Amino acid sequence: MYRLTFSGDEDLLDVVLPLLPAGVHTDGDELVAFSGAPFPPAVLEATGGAVDEVPADWRQRQVGSGVVISGVVSIRSPFEQKSSAPIEVVVERRGSAFGSGSHPTTQMCVALLLELEPSGGVADLGCGVGTLAIVAAKLGWAPVVGVDRVPVAIEVARENAARNAVNIDLAVSDLAIDDPPLAEVLLVNAPPPVHARVAAAVDERVRHVIVSGIVADEVEDVVKAYAGFKVAKALGTEDEWIALRLSC
Ligand SMILES: C[S@@+](CC[C@H](N)C(=O)[O-])C[C@H]1O[C@@H](n2cnc3c(N)ncnc32)[C@H](O)[C@@H]1O
Structure with missing residues (x-):
């Protein structure tokens, strides 16, 4: 390095x-x-x-x-x-909850979100301690929701939202079972099984999906799953993490 x-x-x-x-x-x-x-x-x-x-x-x-x-x-x-x-x-991170902002996947999601003009809502699916949701809210997207299956992550995300004085609807939810909340922009920095579930649930409300948490070998299948969306921008790191903005 x-x-x-x-x-x-x-x-x-x-x-x-x-x-x-x-x-x-x-x-x-x-x-x-x-x-x-x-x-x-x-x-x-x-x-x-x-x-x-x-x-x-x-x-x-x-x-x-x-x-x-x-x-x-x-x-x-x-x-x-x-x-x-x-x-x-x-943002504060606690225990195993993900998301101090140090990870390149989180940073690439922020870089891709910054290229969109805020207009409408954002759903952060697999929000960890709420970093991306908080960035979205601070940029002016509203309403912003975030879900994660890890209860401590949502507990810390609520504290982080309060610390940053933003209004975010945060809930514990396992996207392997539950339907994802939908919005104009979905932030999905999560492993491929989460993408498969989210892609199957996407409807006409969703205009952009910012995808990360995947490596180069997984891109083709993940992009194919988001039928009707095209790759508008792609970023990657040398250690193979990929982030994409898919738009319809
Ligand atoms: C790579 S971290 C991203 C966290 C945050 N979005 C960020 O960028 O800082 C992936 C997150 O997805 C969550 N996750 C993984 N599988 C999930 C599932 N089935 N349902 C809900 N959340 C899930 C994990 O708990 C973790 O917090």
Whole structure:
């Protein structure tokens, strides 16, 4: 794993973020990006940054101020430093509940959501501690709902929604059994069996599905399941996580 440390402003981020699908962290006054493969020469040239080799496990290389996605949304824990990003999301994670914002699948979902003009509702299916739902609500989507089968995740998601002063309808639900709530945009950062259930339930209310939680080998089957939707945008990481925006 490679780490690139550099300095820059919003204009530089506009140039390099499309080339850095895993996003950019702030670390004090510096910006930090990670990649499983050597950074593209265009990124090195634009940033003039320093490259180090670092452990592949993200837990061993957490930085102290969360992550900034597309220069717009900062996701951090209550214990990390505030960033200057215009939208700040503060999330706590507890026990096995997923979703500190550190995972590239979450970051890619945010990057894809940022490309849509907020108009209508969002359902975060497999919401973990509510990170994506909170981002959606802060961007202006409404109403926002989130479900997860893990009760502690929903408990923490409710606390996180309150911490971020957003109104989200959160509920424990096992999508292997229960029907998913539907909305104009579905955020589904979840394993393929969840996609299969959601895809079977989608109706004319749904205009976009942001799909992640899958690897390259799973893309074809997952896309096929969302019949009537086309891949509008695809992102991927070097370690094979994929995120797609499907639109109809
Ligand atoms: C990769 S995590 C994503 C969490 C969050 N959306 C994010 O991006 O930070 C996948 C989530 O899907 C949930 N999940 C997996 N299978 C599920 C099911 N059958 N019903 C509901 N939630 C499920 C997990 O508990 C987990 O919180």
